[in-house]
Amino acid sequence: MSAYPSPTSLLEPTAVAQEQLLEISMGPQHPSTHGVFRMNVILDGERVVKLKPVFGYLHRNHEKIAENETYLGSMPYTDRLDYLCSITNNWAYAIAVEKLAGIQVPERAEYLRVITGELTRLQNHASLLGFLLQDMGSSGTPLMYAFREREKILDLFEALTGARMMCNYMRFGGCRVDMPAGWLDQARQVVADFPKFLDEYEKLLVGNEILMERTQGVGVLSKELAINAGMSGPMARASGVSYDIRKVDKYSIYERFAFRVPLGSHGDVYDRYMMRFLEMRESLKILNEAMRDIPGGPIVDPKTKVRNFRPKPGEAYGRIESPKGELGFYLISDGGSNPYRYRVRPPSLINLTVLEDLCLGQNVADVVAILGSVDIVLGEVDR
Amino acid sequence: MNLNTIKSELETHVPGCRLEVIANPSPSAQHSLLVDSEHGYAVAAYLRDAAALRFDFCSNVTGVDWPPKETSTKIKVKNLVDGPNGTEEQEVDEVQKTTTPGYLEVVYHLFSQELREGPLPLRMRTADREASVHLPSLTPIWRSAEFQEREIFDLYGVIFDGHPDLRRILMWDGFLDHPMRRDYVDPDDYEYEPTAHNEVLKRANQHLAETGGR
Numbered sequence: 001m002s003a004y005p006s007p008t009s010l011l012e013p014t015a016v017a018q019e020q021l022l023e024i025s026m027g028p029q030h031p032s033t034h035g036v037f038r039m040n041v042i043l044d045g046e047r048v049v050k051l052k053p054v055f056g057y058l059h060r061n062h063e064k065i066a067e068n069e070t071y072l073g074s075m076p077y078t079d080r081l082d083y084l085c086s087i088t089n090n091w092a093y094a095i096a097v098e099k100l101a102g103i104q105v106p107e108r109a110e111y112l113r114v115i116t117g118e119l120t121r122l123q124n125h126a127s128l129l130g131f132l133l134q135d136m137g138s139s140g141t142p143l144m145y146a147f148r149e150r151e152k153i154l155d156l157f158e159a160l161t162g163a164r165m166m167c168n169y170m171r172f173g174g175c176r177v178d179m180p181a182g183w184l185d186q187a188r189q190v191v192a193d194f195p196k197f198l199d200e201y202e203k204l205l206v207g208n209e210i211l212m213e214r215t216q217g218v219g220v221l222s223k224e225l226a227i228n229a230g231m232s233g234p235m236a237r238a239s240g241v242s243y244d245i246r247k248v249d250k251y252s253i254y255e256r257f258a259f260r261v262p263l264g265s266h267g268d269v270y271d272r273y274m275m276r277f278l279e280m281r282e283s284l285k286i287l288n289e290a291m292r293d294i295p296g297g298p299i300v301d302p303k304t305k306v307r308n309f310r311p312k313p314g315e316a317y318g319r320i321e322s323p324k325g326e327l328g329f330y331l332i333s334d335g336g337s338n339p340y341r342y343r344v345r346p347p348s349l350i351n352l353t354v355l356e357d358l359c360l361g362q363n364v365a366d367v368v369a370i371l372g373s374v375d376i377v378l379g380e381v382d383r
Numbered sequence: 384m385n386l387n388t389i390k391s392e393l394e395t396h397v398p399g400c401r402l403e404v405i406a407n408p409s410p411s412a413q414h415s416l417l418v419d420s421e422h423g424y425a426v427a428a429y430l431r432d433a434a435a436l437r438f439d440f441c442s443n444v445t446g447v448d449w450p451p452k453e454t455s456t457k458i459k460v461k462n463l464v465d466g467p468n469g470t471e472e473q474e475v476d477e478v479q480k481t482t483t484p485g486y487l488e489v490v491y492h493l494f495s496q497e498l499r500e501g502p503l504p505l506r507m508r509t510a511d512r513e514a515s516v517h518l519p520s521l522t523p524i525w526r527s528a529e530f531q532e533r534e535i536f537d538l539y540g541v542i543f544d545g546h547p548d549l550r551r552i553l554m555w556d557g558f559l560d561h562p563m564r565r566d567y568v569d570p571d572d573y574e575y576e577p578t579a580h581n582e583v584l585k586r587a588n589q590h591l592a593e594t595g596g597r
Contacts, residue, residue, distance in 0.1 A: 056553040061562055102410030227439050227496055230527020243496050314409020317443065317492050317502050328443050345443040353529055382553060
């Protein structure tokens with residue numbers, strides 16, 4: 001008898017092979033982790049049996065730095081949390097401080113906030129779709145298509161605020177600068193062209209068989225777990241949780257606009273992916289109405305102090321529907337010029353709570369797709 | 384929903400719990416509910432499950448550090464003083480110092496997705512900042528608290544009893560201190576100074592002497 005096993009016997013799993021688990025460390029420099037994020041994955045063959053996320057590579061204790069800084073001094077630093085959506089970060093912080101100090105925002109500033117906020121949502125969702133497809137191996141083309149559109153919106157931000165990504169646009173009680181001449185026409189043009197990109201992208205990818213095979217039924221999140229685990233934003237709505245803070249809290253002027261909240265029914269990666277498409281179409285409706293109705297007037301509340309800004313003692317939790325989910329700021333004031341406690345509720349971190357639940361039993365290649373569909377930015381996860 | 388009705392409903396359904404409404408004087412008017420740590424778990428479970436409350440969404444969990452506060456008050460004390468006419472009373476100003484003990488506080492921001500209510504800030508306090516820093520973990524009730532309680536354990540040093548996986552999350556495992564505490568002192572960063580001099584050089588030499596050149 002030969003000392004070597006026959007080729008067919010190699011195909012059958014042995015008792016030893018079944019017990020052999022492989023521990024791999026995905027990240028922190030793996031390109032599909034969207035930054036420096038690590039997952040300790042234990043595999044049985046290709047199947048994930050355990051997954052533990054490891055955080056902290058970008059930790060700089062943002063909250064402590066903000067507690068040693070004046071209220072306004074932290075505003076540019078919030079840009080660096082979720083660096084894809086700096087304007088919505090500014091907005092959430094401004095809303096928390098406005099609640100704390102009881103500041104009113106003028107009409108025109110509210111419209112400017114909605115317009116820039118929804119443009120931020122458009123560029124975040126567009127680039128997320130590109131990243132997700134890039135992660136799943138459709139190299140280059142979809143990402144470049146998305147980035148072409150994102151670039152137009154970043155040009156608008158640059159014309160308005162002076163910076164493409166670190167916009168530092170909001171102030172307590174309003175916005176920092178008004179629109180330059182011709183900006184609104186330029187923005188209208190971008191918004192008018194955007195559906196063309198969405199149609200093209202949908203035709204290219206939504207009915208794509210490979211994409212459907214990779215994403216449908218993968219990483220299913222139940223509605224009950226989504227609520228209990230604090231999921232928010234498109235991640236929760238893909239599982240059928242009807243909770244959009246723009247509708248629930250009616251913050252700013254969102255109750256004036258006619259838009260709908262898309263809901264998924266399966267809670268898999270495909271639904272989370274489609275959710276972004278549908279949300280972009282709703283954002284376009286809001287943008288069209290806001291750019292039609294924007295009134296004149298001041299862009300910042302003149303009564304709000306810029307220097308020596310000291311809110312009375314108390315606390316406030318303010319939150320908005322950022323493109324990633326519920327972005328909240330919790331502030332405690334002791335009457336001084338710095339916040340006594342400054343807390344960021346990071347949607348990216350909390351949406352990762354269920355990462356292990358989603359990945360268990362899936363193939364290791366699906367982990368990349370699932371992580372991509374959660375939509376994280378490590379600047380916000382680690383803070 | 385009125386916080387006082389929530390409080391009275393909790394008091395009837397969770398026997399023995401000690402609740403207190405903490406008023407918030409700021410314009411946000413988000414008043415909060417302080418619960419004692421022994422009944423924290425039962426109160427949280429009732430808040431989630433009761434049909435009239437249904438706080439099913441725990442959005443934000445955060446820690447706050449309140450170090451011991453020293454308050455000095457001036458009081459007038461009558462002393463007996465030897466004067467020219469024998470012993471007589473004299474009023475003297477004396478500064479009396481009282482220290483209120485410090486504690487760590489954990490705040491849960493609860494929302495009800497079903498009834499569209501919220502936020503309800505639920506607070507729990509530890510007995511002090513060093514020896515007894517235990518609080519019940521609410522992760523079995525709301526999964527969303529899992530990473531956030533780990534973060535509070537990491538940055539504030541609150542130990543959550545009943546947490547399924549209480550490890551450091553942002554700092555590395557060998558780290559000893561809790562950086563978000565108010566009295567945290569930054570580590571000596573002499574090694575990042577390219578040309579150590581004056582104060583920095585003194586600190587560097589001291590550091591070298593303490594650590595033996597490591």
